[in-house]
Amino acid sequence: MIGECKKYEGWPAEPKVEPSEACCAVWQRANIPCLCAGVTEEKEKVWCMEKVVYVAKFCKKPLQPGYQCGSYTVPPVLGQ
Template sequence: MAKLLLGLLLALAILGTTSAGGCVQDAEDMKRECKQFELFPANPKLPPSAACCAVWKRADVPCLCKYVNKEVEKVWCMEKVVYVANYCKRPFQPGYKCGSYTVPLSM
């Protein structure tokens, strides 16, 4: 699991510091502050910490979602990611695609 997360961060780092620069820091911050609330299993869903919500409020979510793939989705529970985003008052729009995951029309 750690290899997959490291791979995601490495891929972002390789892209450079121009458009992906914020993504690298956001990915590191998300891993540090939110992983305990967003990893499998899907239940229980726990309210995230204030530090995790602070990351969500400033993260470049569209940039992060570009790098979500099937391997990432094996580690990060996208259902929990959507839950945390909603809890932190930065919800995904229904139908939004983050990697190959599509946010359900009703949660």
């Protein structure tokens, strides 16, 4: 995940850039509960959770609204 996706999921929150196929391939194999359980306060200083949610959705393995990943709660989808 770090090698393939860091440039798409790090700070600052903008701009959001479409991730590479290699990054999406990593996301497709990711164990989301395990990944999110390992998100610490220190990691949240490196990884922009808003971008993590964007990349997950782009890669067709979205985090569900209300899901807790580290201290970040995935927001509801607007318009629903």
